[in-house]
Amino acid sequence: MTATEPGRLVPPRAGVRLRRIRLGDPVVGVWLAALTVTLLGWIVVAARGGDFLTTTNAVAILQNSVALGLVAVGQSAVILTGSLDLSVAYLISLGTLVAAETMASGGVVTAVIAVLALSAAVGLANGLIVTGLKVNAFIATLGTAFILRGWIEDNYTGPAGKVPASFQHLGYDRVGPVPVSVFLLAAVAAAVWFLTRRTRLGHHMYATGGDEHAARLSGVRTRRTVVIAHIICSLCVGAAALFLAARLGAGAPWAGTEARYDLESIAAVVLGGTALAGGRGGVAGTLGGVLVLAVLDSVFNQLAVDPFFKNVVRGVVIIAAVAVYARPRRAAKGRPTA
Amino acid sequence: MTTATVTHHGKRVVRALGTGAPVYVLLAVLLAALAFTDPGFYEPDRFLSFVKRAAPLVILAAGQYLVIVCGEFDLSVGAIVTAGVVVAAELYGSFPGAPWLLVTALLLVAGGVAGLVSGLITTALRVPSFITTLGMMLILEGAVFFWTGGSPQGALPTAFRQLGRGAAFGWLPWAVIVCLVVGAAAVLLMRSDFGRTLVATGDSERAAALAGVRVARARIIAFVLSGAAAAIAAVLVGGFSGVSAQAGRGYEFEAITAVVLGGVVLGGGRGSVVAAMAGAFSLQALFTLLNLQGVSGALESTVQGCIVIAAVGLGAADWSRLRRRRTNPSGGQAS
Numbered sequence: 001m002t003a004t005e006p007g008r009l010v011p012p013r014a015g016v017r018l019r020r021i022r023l024g025d026p027v028v029g030v031w032l033a034a035l036t037v038t039l040l041g042w043i044v045v046a047a048r049g050g051d052f053l054t055t056t057n058a059v060a061i062l063q064n065s066v067a068l069g070l071v072a073v074g075q076s077a078v079i080l081t082g083s084l085d086l087s088v089a090y091l092i093s094l095g096t097l098v099a100a101e102t103m104a105s106g107g108v109v110t111a112v113i114a115v116l117a118l119s120a121a122v123g124l125a126n127g128l129i130v131t132g133l134k135v136n137a138f139i140a141t142l143g144t145a146f147i148l149r150g151w152i153e154d155n156y157t158g159p160a161g162k163v164p165a166s167f168q169h170l171g172y173d174r175v176g177p178v179p180v181s182v183f184l185l186a187a188v189a190a191a192v193w194f195l196t197r198r199t200r201l202g203h204h205m206y207a208t209g210g211d212e213h214a215a216r217l218s219g220v221r222t223r224r225t226v227v228i229a230h231i232i233c234s235l236c237v238g239a240a241a242l243f244l245a246a247r248l249g250a251g252a253p254w255a256g257t258e259a260r261y262d263l264e265s266i267a268a269v270v271l272g273g274t275a276l277a278g279g280r281g282g283v284a285g286t287l288g289g290v291l292v293l294a295v296l297d298s299v300f301n302q303l304a305v306d307p308f309f310k311n312v313v314r315g316v317v318i319i320a321a322v323a324v325y326a327r328p329r330r331a332a333k334g335r336p337t338a
Numbered sequence: 339m340t341t342a343t344v345t346h347h348g349k350r351v352v353r354a355l356g357t358g359a360p361v362y363v364l365l366a367v368l369l370a371a372l373a374f375t376d377p378g379f380y381e382p383d384r385f386l387s388f389v390k391r392a393a394p395l396v397i398l399a400a401g402q403y404l405v406i407v408c409g410e411f412d413l414s415v416g417a418i419v420t421a422g423v424v425v426a427a428e429l430y431g432s433f434p435g436a437p438w439l440l441v442t443a444l445l446l447v448a449g450g451v452a453g454l455v456s457g458l459i460t461t462a463l464r465v466p467s468f469i470t471t472l473g474m475m476l477i478l479e480g481a482v483f484f485w486t487g488g489s490p491q492g493a494l495p496t497a498f499r500q501l502g503r504g505a506a507f508g509w510l511p512w513a514v515i516v517c518l519v520v521g522a523a524a525v526l527l528m529r530s531d532f533g534r535t536l537v538a539t540g541d542s543e544r545a546a547a548l549a550g551v552r553v554a555r556a557r558i559i560a561f562v563l564s565g566a567a568a569a570i571a572a573v574l575v576g577g578f579s580g581v582s583a584q585a586g587r588g589y590e591f592e593a594i595t596a597v598v599l600g601g602v603v604l605g606g607g608r609g610s611v612v613a614a615m616a617g618a619f620s621l622q623a624l625f626t627l628l629n630l631q632g633v634s635g636a637l638e639s640t641v642q643g644c645i646v647i648a649a650v651g652l653g654a655a656d657w658s659r660l661r662r663r664r665t666n667p668s669g670g671q672a673s
Contacts, residue, residue, distance in 0.1 A: 133651030136604045142591055143647035150640025263413075263472055276466045308488065311480025319473035323463035 026273020026281065030288035033271075033321055037292055041299035050302050055177055057298060065294035066181040067092075067240045067247075069287060071261050072268040073189050074236025076286040079269050080196060081229040082209035082278030083130055083137040088237045088265060090148035091122055092256025095241025097152065100161025100251030108167050116238045122148070123234025127227030145262070152253050159250040171246035181243050188239055192232065193283040205229055209278025267318050268293055292321065360653040361600045361616045368623040375630045386511055390578075392622035393517035394419070394571040398593040399600070399618035400524040400611060401567025404560040406597050409540040409606030410467035412561065414456060414474035415568040415593055418449050419586025421478045422572025424490040427581040431492035438498040445569045452478065453565025457558035467561075475590070483583065490581055502577010513574050520570060524611045527563075536560060540606020595646055596621045601653050620649075 038053075045052040071088050078085045095115050102111035122144065129140040173180045196202035204225045207215040216222045244255050256262075266276075271289030274281025296317060300310045372379045379385065398415050405412040422445045429441055456474050460467045482490070505511045527533050538546040539556050547553045568586075575585050594604075600617030602609025624645060628638045 129647055129651070133647070135647055135650045136598060138604055139595060139598045139650050140647060142595065143643040143650075146639040146643030146646070150637045150643065153636035153639070267469065267472060270466065270469050276468055306484055308480045308482075308484035311476045312484065313480075315473035315476030315480065318476070319459060319463075319465055319470055322465045322469050323459065 027285040027288065029324075030272050030285050030292065030321075033324075034288050034291040034295060037295045037299070041295060041302075045299060045302045048303065052299070052302060057302075059174075059177055059179060061291075061294050061298045062182045063179045064297060065290045066179070066185045067244055068259070068261065068264055068268060068293065069185045069290045070188055070236050070240035070243065071265040072272075072286045072290050073185075073192050073283055074233035074240075075265040076269045076272070076274050076281065076283055077192055077196060077205065077229045077236075078137075078233040079266070079274050079276060080209045080278055080281060081205045081226050082212060083226055083229060084141065084266065084276070085126060085230065085233050085237075086138065086141040086262045087122065087126060087145040087148060088233070089256035089260065089262040090145045090152060091119060091234060091237045092241045092244060092261055093251075093253050094148055094152055095119060095238050096245040096248065096255040097156055097160055097251030097253065099242055099245040100159075100163050100249075102161070103163050103167060103245075104161045108164065111167075112242060115242055116235060119234040119238030119241070120231050123231035124227065126234065127230035130230065131223040131226050156251075156253045159248075159252045161251045163245050163249050168246050168249060170243060171248075181246075184239065184243060188236055189283055189287055192236065195232070196282060201225065201228060206279055209275075209280075211279070264293070271318060271321055292317075359601070360649065361613050361620060364599070364649050365616050365620045365623065368620055368627060372623060372627055372630070375627065383509065386509070386514055388622070388626060389517065390511040390513040391626075392619050393513040394574045395589070395592055395596060395622055396517050396615050396618040397520045397567050397571045397574070398589055399596040399614050400520055401564035402593040402597050403524070403600075403602060403609070403611045403614035404527075404536065405467070405564045406594070406602055406604060407540045407606055407609060407611075408536045408557050408560050409543065410460060410557060410560070411471060411594070411604075412453075412456065412564045413468065413471040413590045413594075414452065414478060415564060415571075416586040416589035416591075417475040417478040417482075418452055418565055418568035419572040419575055419589050420583065421452075421482045421586075422449060422569050423494075423576040423581055423585040424482045424486060424583070426498065426572070426576055427490055427492035427494055428486065430495055430498070434495070438495070438500070441498060442501070442573050445572060446566050449565040449567075449569025449572070450562045451565070453561040453563065453568075454558065456565070457561030460561070461554035461557050488583075490583055492581060494576055494581060498573075499577040499580075502574045502579075504577075513577070516570065516574065520567065521612075521615055524615070528611045532556070532559070537607060540608075542607070592621060593618070599646065599649055599653075 042052040051057075071092070075085060075088065095118065098118055099111045099115045102114045126137075126141050126144055129135050129144070130137045133140070135143070170180055170184065175183070194202075196205055204215070204220045204222075207218065207220050208222045208225045212222050215225075240261075241255070245251060248255065268289040269281070269286050270276055271292055272281065272285030272287070273289075274285060293314070296314065297310075300313070305313075379388070398419075402412055402415060425448065426441055426445060429436060429444070452474065456467070456470050459465050459470045501512045501516065503511075503513075506515060528536075535546070535551050535556050538549070538551060539553050543553055571589070572586065579585065596618035597609075597614040598604060598617070599620055600609060600613035600615070602614050602617075624642060625638075628641055633641055
């Protein structure tokens with residue numbers, strides 16, 4: 001029995017659907033929103049006598065969106081599958097610490113492998129808790145976050161380790177005007193996009209997120225799909241941790257938590273039109289959502305807005321944007337108990 | 339006949355405990371462990387002070403339950419607690435002579451209004467409540483710190499703090515009375531027509547709407563009550579720990595954890611409010627136990643994470659097995 005549901009739940013398996021430009025499409029919406037925010041920012045900053053659309057500023061915006069972008073791309077993979085990951089912030093912190101400490105004693109390659117292995121292990125644990133123990137993803141990953149937090153607080157009191165200059169190239173070097181790290185984000189995003197849109201695994205992820213029960217009845221190994229999605233997410237988070245370690249020059253226990261990457265990444269994913277209940281959306285929209293947040297940040301910095309007031313505006317923008325264009329077709333029924 | 343009524347009664351007890359059964363076991367185990375670790379724990383004044391410390395979380399859990407059972411989230415409660423404490427301090431800074439009852443009432447109304455806004459945005463604009471209340475959290479925290487310049491100042495007068503740290507008749511803390519009143523109100527509410535409406539909404543929004551339930555109104559009321567409950571918690575927290583910018587930090591996740599520990603299903607439609615409040619007590623008992631056991635402050639969250647996952651996992655496992663046995667073996671529930 002193949003699903004005779006409308007195509008929005010299960011993307012067409014064969015053939016590329018011609019994507020027409022529709023204003024109702026959240027992906028188009030979010031990029032338009034990014035454009036609007038940029039234009040508005042430019043006008044406001046210009047009115048104050050500043051200069052917004054400079055190369056330096058554009059590069060800074062890109063640079064600032066790398067970390068959140070990497071996390072959000074990973075987060076979209078899990079959310080698509082109908083799960084979610086609240087442990088990303090502490091995983092980033094732990095990742096930077098492990099990276100910096102391993103680099104101080106061993107080689108760069110060992111450190112990269114160590115961080116990615118750690119991330120994969122955490123992702124695997126998350127996935128197994130969600131699917132095997134049937135713990136709701138919200139609670140499962142919150143629990144993992146607590147475990148990681150305890151681990152960090154017990155072992156580290158402040159910045160630790162040292163990142164050698166050779167690895168800091170990832171954080172600071174540029175190819176022409178474009179920072180190297182942006183290529184990292186582009187590569188990771190392209191890989192996840194390909195995985196979700198062009199492979200069997202990706203179609204299974206959409207199917208699982210759309211309706212887990214139907215997907216399982218159609219022969220999709222939903223558990224395995226959810227576990228793999230969690231591993232993908234955590235690997236992206238590991239990449240973000242490596243980038244932040246290169247940027248900071250050391251590991252920091254607050255690297256992930258201070259910027260609230262857990263909630264910010266979910267906000268970016270939803271801004272990008274991915275349904276929180278899963279099954280709809282994708283990486284392209286997420287990148288747009290990240291860009292909106294990054295441009296907003298840059299505008300605030302240029303205007304020297306009070307950081308607390310920044311949060312107020314950010315909250316309003318997130319709600320308003322989702323209300324305007326990422327409107328779910330039916331009221332979200334919370335999260336399915338994966 | 340008597341046996342019939344007895345078994346009927348027994349079934350009813352089992353059904354009333356229902357999905358929440360594991361949490362009562364957990365609570366009993368934790369309370370027994372507490373008695374074992376610390377023989378003096380059940381002396382009346384010490385036990386009452388334990389309940390007093392649990393009160394804000396229990397009240398928050400009751401409010402959060404209402405929102406969760408109708409299929410939504412409220413992530414803004416922690417921020418409402420912080421905002422409530424800071425706003426009270428600022429109010430007393432401007433009007434030192436304000437009667438505490440008036441300030442408390444004002445906070446309640448403000449909390450309700452915050453919930454009303456979340457509810458309206460969630461239902462009318464169809465923004466997922468996760469995002470609505472996340473935005474509300476950013477807005478409230480940002481606004482409070484913007485207003486106070488980052489470091490809230492001022493102090494709360496004794497009269498206002500009485501509710502949080504004082505005691506009636508010299509021995510019964512007011513917080514315990516407030517907790518009991520809120521708990522009783524929540525139970526009565528869930529037994530009323532409105533309570534059933536709320537559960538029906540969370541179970542199947544469409545079926546409820548077709549049956550004539552005003553789904554949006556039920557949800558908005560749930561958000562308003564959750565906001566008001568958060569304001570009550572703010573009064574208690576302000577009472578016993580004073581003014582701080584960190585007053586409500588993390589409470590939103592603790593409240594949701596407590597509710598889920600109580601066997602309430604995220605996504606709505608299942609679980610009881612008593613079990614949710616028992617979940618809050620369990621969480622507080624766990625914190626107390628970890629403290630008494632001398633688990634280093636840092637590792638505390640690790641142990642907490644493990645226990646929460648294990649408890650919820652056990653609850654989920656039992657529940658799905660029960661269901662599978664009762665219904666056809668098509669493989670548990672999808673959502």
